[in-house]
Amino acid sequence: MVRGRIRRLGVAGVITVLACGCAAQHGERHTTTSRSEAAPGPAGEPHYGAAVPRLGSGSLSPAVTGKTVLVVGDSWSASIGQGMSEVGASRNTVVNAGLGGCGILLPVGKETPEACRKWPTRWPSYLQKYKPDAILLTVGFWDVTPQRLAGDKEAHDLTSPAHETAFRDRLNQAISLLTERNTPLYLMTSQQAGHPKYRSSALVMNRVLREASAKHPGVRLLDLRGQLCNDDGCPQVLAGTQVYDPTEHPTKPARARLANWALNAMFTKDGA
Known part of the structure; x- marks a missing residue:
C-alpha cells in the first residue's frame, strides 16, 4: 500500500490540506474565524432504495456560531474539515487534524507513516488545547482495506474476525480518549460500502460504528454512506453536483454541502 505526498492549498487565508486517498499529512491546522430509517439490510446496513440522496x-x-470543532481521522476527515473551514470559519473555529493515509488500526510495517501511530497521544492533547464543542472522526477508507496487523503473515480486511475485533478495540480506545471531557463525538460511516472491492469490509465497519454509537453515551452517527450512496452504488453526480475530484475525495461544492450537513447535525436540534 503506497501512500503519497501532501498537497497544500491556501484557503481563506490559512493553510489547509486536501490530501489524496494515499497522502500523509502531519499536525493540526487551526482556523478561527438523511439518514434512512428503513429496515436494516445485510450487516445492519439500512436499505436505501433507488432514490438519489440529498448530499x-x-x-x-x-445556530452554528461561536463553535469549536475538532476534526480527526483520515483524508476524508481532512477534506470535510476543509469544507467546514470554507463554509463556517468566519464565525467558528475549525481545528482540522485529519491525516491522509491514517486509520486507527495501526498496522505494522513501513506502509504506515509515523504520524499515523501517534493519535493515542496527540488527540488528548488537542482536546486539552482547543476544548472543542464537538469532534468528528472519520476512518472510512484505510481501515476497510486489507492490512497486516501484528502477528499476521498476510494482509486481511475487516471481514476477518480478528481484524473486526481489532478495529472494535481501537474504536473503543478512540472513543474513550475523545469523550474524556464529555465532548460530543460524531462518527462517520464509510461510503466504501458502495465500492465492489471494499463493500464487504465497509459493511462490517459500518455495523461496528452503528453498534458503537448505540452503546456509548455522547456518541452519534453521521451516515456519510447514506448521504452519498443508494442501493445501486455511489453516483458521481448527485442533485447536479459532481461529488468526487480526481483523488476520489469530495469536490469543493460537495465538501461544502457535506460540511453544512455535518455542522448542522452537530449544533441544531433537528440536524437541518
Missing part, C-alpha cells in the same frame, strides 16, 4: 443540506444554520 447534505443547502446552507449553514445561524
Whole structure:
C-alpha cells in the first residue's frame, strides 16, 4: 500500500490540506474565524432504495456560531474539515487534524507513516488545547482495506474476525480518549460500502460504528454512506453536483454541502 505526498492549498487565508486517498499529512491546522430509517439490510446496513440522496443540506444554520470543532481521522476527515473551514470559519473555529493515509488500526510495517501511530497521544492533547464543542472522526477508507496487523503473515480486511475485533478495540480506545471531557463525538460511516472491492469490509465497519454509537453515551452517527450512496452504488453526480475530484475525495461544492450537513447535525436540534 503506497501512500503519497501532501498537497497544500491556501484557503481563506490559512493553510489547509486536501490530501489524496494515499497522502500523509502531519499536525493540526487551526482556523478561527438523511439518514434512512428503513429496515436494516445485510450487516445492519439500512436499505436505501433507488432514490438519489440529498448530499447534505443547502446552507449553514445561524445556530452554528461561536463553535469549536475538532476534526480527526483520515483524508476524508481532512477534506470535510476543509469544507467546514470554507463554509463556517468566519464565525467558528475549525481545528482540522485529519491525516491522509491514517486509520486507527495501526498496522505494522513501513506502509504506515509515523504520524499515523501517534493519535493515542496527540488527540488528548488537542482536546486539552482547543476544548472543542464537538469532534468528528472519520476512518472510512484505510481501515476497510486489507492490512497486516501484528502477528499476521498476510494482509486481511475487516471481514476477518480478528481484524473486526481489532478495529472494535481501537474504536473503543478512540472513543474513550475523545469523550474524556464529555465532548460530543460524531462518527462517520464509510461510503466504501458502495465500492465492489471494499463493500464487504465497509459493511462490517459500518455495523461496528452503528453498534458503537448505540452503546456509548455522547456518541452519534453521521451516515456519510447514506448521504452519498443508494442501493445501486455511489453516483458521481448527485442533485447536479459532481461529488468526487480526481483523488476520489469530495469536490469543493460537495465538501461544502457535506460540511453544512455535518455542522448542522452537530449544533441544531433537528440536524437541518
